[in-house]
Amino acid sequence: MIKENFFEQNHLLREFPQDVQQRLFPLLELISLPLGKVLYESGDPSNFVYFPTDAIVSLLYVMESGASAQISMVGNDGVVGVSLFMGGESTTSRAVVQCAGSAYRLNGQRLKDEFNRHGMLLFLMLRYTQSLITQMAQTAVCNRHHSIDQQLCRWLLLSNDRMPGNDLHITQELIANMLGVRREGVTDAAGRLQRDGVIEYSRGKISILNRPQLEVLCCECYAVVRTETERLLPWVFQKGCTVKTTEASMSAAKAD
Amino acid sequence: MFESADLTILAGLLSRYLVVLQAQQALLNSCTHFYQLEPRLARWLLMTADRAYSADLYLPLILSVQQRTYNTADLYILRSLQVAGCSVHWQAANDKRKFF
Numbered sequence: 071m072i073k074e075n076f077f078e079q080n081h082l083l084r085e086f087p088q089d090v091q092q093r094l095f096p097l098l099e100l101i102s103l104p105l106g107k108v109l110y111e112s113g114d115p116s117n118f119v120y121f122p123t124d125a126i127v128s129l130l131y132v133m134e135s136g137a138s139a140q141i142s143m144v145g146n147d148g149v150v151g152v153s154l155f156m157g158g159e160s161t162t163s164r165a166v167v168q169c170a171g172s173a174y175r176l177n178g179q180r181l182k183d184e185f186n187r188h189g190m191l192l193f194l195m196l197r198y199t200q201s202l203i204t205q206m207a208q209t210a211v212c213n214r215h216h217s218i219d220q221q222l223c224r225w226l227l228l229s230n231d232r233m234p235g236n237d238l239h240i241t242q243e244l245i246a247n248m249l250g251v252r253r254e255g256v257t258d259a260a261g262r263l264q265r266d267g268v269i270e271y272s273r274g275k276i277s278i279l280n281r282p283q284l285e286v287l288c289c290e291c292y293a294v295v296r297t298e299t300e301r302l303l304p305w306v307f308q309k310g311c312t313v314k315t316t317e318a319s320m321s322a323a324k325a326d
Numbered sequence: 327m328f329e330s331a332d333l334t335i336l337a338g339l340l341s342r343y344l345v346v347l348q349a350q351q352a353l354l355n356s357c358t359h360f361y362q363l364e365p366r367l368a369r370w371l372l373m374t375a376d377r378a379y380s381a382d383l384y385l386p387l388i389l390s391v392q393q394r395t396y397n398t399a400d401l402y403i404l405r406s407l408q409v410a411g412c413s414v415h416w417q418a419a420n421d422k423r424k425f426f
Binding site: 129131133135137138139141152153156157158161162163185186188192196199202203206207209210213214250 | 333334337338341342344345347348349351352353354355356358359360
């Protein structure tokens with residue numbers, strides 16, 4: 071059994087109604103998500119949904135040519151596998167771990183059963199889905215109309231909102247894949263941010279040093295997503311997630 | 327009042343529609359990012375035609391051919407001349423789908 075307060079690391083889980091928590095929480099399984107792990111491929115039927123705690127999962131659309139671009143990201147604000155409990159069974163996107171960490175895994179059918187009870191969980195999940203759709207729409211516009219510098223700022227801020235701490239363990243190559251641009255473009259943009267003292271980049275780790283300045287440099291897309299998320303899921307930014315999932319806590323959870 | 331069974335069917339339909347909408351957004355995201363204007367415009371026309379009652383598209387409040395082109399450009403957030411260029415190209419290629 072997993073200790074109760076661990077669930078608070080995922081904001082969506084924390085907001086589950088009490089009766090749903092009692093039914094579902096004993097079924098949650100804390101798992102480790104290494105960088106680059108594919109949770110599901112486009113078109114594959116998926117059996118599980120994932121509630122990240124300190125990991126971030128990217129949903130990518132992969133073209134026939136093999137090129138891919140991120141359509142949205144899910145961290146401790148939500149759940150990976152929306153289409154599973156909404157009856158879609160499979161998706162057109164690929165889910166890849168962009169920042170290593172951990173997540174709670176749940177059998178998708180169990181969440182679907184709860185969803186079909188038409189209780190508060192239904193409204194909660196629909197609101198989350200709407201915020202995800204907003205993020206997708208804004209990403210489409212941003213990728214088309216804004217510079218790589220602005221896209222990188224948006225990506226860093228969205229990632230920072232969805233995980234505890236200010237350090238992102240990720241390579242520039244992976245960011246370039248997420249944004250659907252060449253790596254050199256990301257290197258240049260990250261270099262400019264580092265020169266301005268906004269971020270620090272070293273050996274696959276990006277530390278956000280000056281978040282307010284990052285928001286200034288970003289296009290309006292981040293604010294649109296943030297505002298809509300705050301409106302639909304006000305608890306995401308009101309209650310800071312301070313508990314980190316460490317190796318020790320994971321071991322303790324598994325031992326219990 | 328809805329019966330419980332009706333509500334289940336309705337909720338199921340709406341949920342599945344949301345899944346379709348999400349898939350469409352994902353596709354739109356990548357398409358606008360990776361493809362040039364011409365295939366994007368073709369996709370837009372096909373998707374619009376799929377959702378229209380006939381193969382002819384009558385965009386609202388449009389009187390002249392030139393204005394119709396402007397309207398499509400606005401929807402797409404593209405420069406009108408580029409859209410017009412595509413339509414001329416298609417017509418020159420004897421494409422029967424003369425939308426403009």
